[in-house]
Amino acid sequence: MEGDNVYIPHVMKIEKVIQETGNIKTFHFNFKDQSQKDKFTFKSGQFAEYSIFGEGEATFCVSSSPTRMDHLEFSVMKAGKVTAAIHELQEGDEIGFRGPYGNWFPLDLLQGKNLVFVGGGIGLAPLRSLIWNVIDNRDSYGDVIVLYGARSPADLSFKYDLEAWDKGDAIDMYTTVDRGDDAWTGRVGLIPPVLEEIGPSAQDTVAITCGPPIMIKFTLQSLAKLGFTPEQIVTTLEMKMKCGIGKCGRCNIGNIYVCKDGPVFTYAQIQNFLSDEF
Ligand SMILES: Cc1cc2nc3c(=O)[nH]c(=O)nc-3n(C[C@H](O)[C@H](O)[C@H](O)COP(=O)(O)OP(=O)(O)OC[C@H]3O[C@@H](n4cnc5c(N)ncnc54)[C@H](O)[C@@H]3O)c2cc1C
Ligand code: FES
Numbered sequence: 001m002e003g004d005n006v007y008i009p010h011v012m013k014i015e016k017v018i019q020e021t022g023n024i025k026t027f028h029f030n031f032k033d034q035s036q037k038d039k040f041t042f043k044s045g046q047f048a049e050y051s052i053f054g055e056g057e058a059t060f061c062v063s064s065s066p067t068r069m070d071h072l073e074f075s076v077m078k079a080g081k082v083t084a085a086i087h088e089l090q091e092g093d094e095i096g097f098r099g100p101y102g103n104w105f106p107l108d109l110l111q112g113k114n115l116v117f118v119g120g121g122i123g124l125a126p127l128r129s130l131i132w133n134v135i136d137n138r139d140s141y142g143d144v145i146v147l148y149g150a151r152s153p154a155d156l157s158f159k160y161d162l163e164a165w166d167k168g169d170a171i172d173m174y175t176t177v178d179r180g181d182d183a184w185t186g187r188v189g190l191i192p193p194v195l196e197e198i199g200p201s202a203q204d205t206v207a208i209t210c211g212p213p214i215m216i217k218f219t220l221q222s223l224a225k226l227g228f229t230p231e232q233i234v235t236t237l238e239m240k241m242k243c244g245i246g247k248c249g250r251c252n253i254g255n256i257y258v259c260k261d262g263p264v265f266t267y268a269q270i271q272n273f274l275s276d277e278f
Contacts, residue, residue, distance in 0.1 A: 003006055006245060008037055009051055012090050015071055019156040021150075024122055025087055026063065026075040041100075041105075042066055044129040045236065045264045048087065048099025049244045050074065058082035059241045060264075062100060063125040065247045075125040075157065101244045103129045103264050106235065109206060109266075114142035116200045118219050120149050120191055120211025124158055127210050131161075144171040146199055149191040149215075152177050153184045174198060176266035192218040195226075204225035204235030208234045220267060232266035236271065237262050247256065 005225040018029035031037035042062055051057040064073035076086050089095065115134065119127045127146075134141055146165060150156045157177065165171040176187040176194045187194060191211070200207075206227050209219050216235060222235055239258040246260035254273045256262065 007063050007098065007243075009049070009098040010040075012072075012095050012097045014091055014093045014095065017089065017091060020075065020159075021155050024075060024157050026073055026158075027086075027089065028071045028073050029097070030066075030071045032094065043100070043104035044133045045102070045104035045126055046100035047102050047259075047263060048074075048097055049101070049241070050082075051096030051098075052082060052085045052089075053096070055085040056082045057096070058086070059244065061126040061236075063129055065136065065232070067133050067136035075122060077122045093243055095096065099244065102259055103261070105208065105264055106266075107133075107236070110134075110208075111140050112142065112204075112211065114200070114203075114205040115144045115194075116123075116205055117144070117146040117148075117205040117212070118191060118195060118207060118209040118214040118223075119147070121151070121155065122157060123209075123211030123215070124148055124161075125210075127208060128158055130208065131165070131171070135165075138170050142204065145174070146171050147174045147176070147191060147195055147198065148179070149176040149194065149211075152179050153181055153186075169205050190218070190227040191215055191220040195219060195222045201224065202229075202232060206232050206234060210236050230271055231266055233267035234264060235267060235270075 011032040012029045013032050014027050014029050018026040020026055043066060047061045049057045050060055051267050060074045060076060062072055063075045078084055078087050084191050097228040112210055117127050117131060131146060135145060162175055176189050178190055180188045207223050209216060237258050241259050242248045244259050246257050251258040
């Protein structure tokens with residue numbers, strides 16, 4: 001952060017814009033000031049507050065991996081005022097960035113384990129940071145499965161990652177869509193039943209999942225059927241945030257602050273807080 005004021009954002013320059021789907025874009029960005037870049041570190045799973053002058057701030061994870069620091073990436077689904085303004089950004093434009101905030105995926109829990117990643121839609125954004133991190137430290141983990149799903153082929157994000165993971169031998173990649181189209185020759189089916197069909201063993205395995213609440217709800221049930229305990233399941237929570245640093249009380253669920261205690265939790269940590277939706 002510049003000076004002592006944690007609310008002052010870094011100035012970042014957009015280097016590349018990728019249209020992922022009709023309403024999701026990924027932005028490659030970099031520090032305008034090289035000396036700030038040299039000092040910056042983050043961990044997979046952390047988020048930041050991104051600001052557009054005159055529009056406001058919004059919360060997004062850093063979707064690139066800390067093992068690849070040439071540039072940073074974030075991916076944005078259009079939801080309202082700030083995300084619509086971010087979708088207007090072009091290469092060369094500047095944005096504000098403060099962070100990284102929050103906790104991160106527990107690499108100490110994951111080391112030496114088999115990993116099962118289950119992502120839906122834009123939920124692959126935080127997972128891909130960890131997946132690339134795992135690939136770049138491949139010897140530290142057992143078998144790695146990635147299951148990613150979206151509503152239709154046109155809704156699949158990060159197709160370049162899916163292709164790279166499918167081609168490589170570091171992970172077993174499964175992609176599914178709820179509904180195919182004329183050109184789609186891949187798997188069709190909702191994520192939870194496809195996960196049960198793949199049937200990963202829960203022995204020495206941790207599942208990491210992120211996606212829309214309805215997907216998480218049924219994925220948790222499928223993981224339980226496969227023998228995963230709540231301690232073996234890691235997920236991320238989203239609550240509307242303001243300060244991002246545990247000061248404003250905007251993001252609490254019960255007595256946990258999602259911005260400070262999360263956004264990454266084991267299911268064991270949060271199962272008692274979650275609403276019936278889960
Ligand atoms: C830790 C964290 C990480 C996130 N990472 C990403 C990411 O990588 N990519 C991404 O696209 N989005 C991410 N989000 C969600 C993102 O912050 C919101 O979509 C964004 O703030 C909406 O801003 P807006 O001004 O465009 O929408 P607004 O105009 O503020 O709101 C539009 C609609 O979305 C609802 N809404 C806004 N924020 C949230 C929220 N956090 N949860 C549920 N409903 C919300 C509002 O109630 C309203 O109905 C993340 C959220 C959190 C808390
Ligand atoms: S966003 Fe302010 S306390 Fe969490």
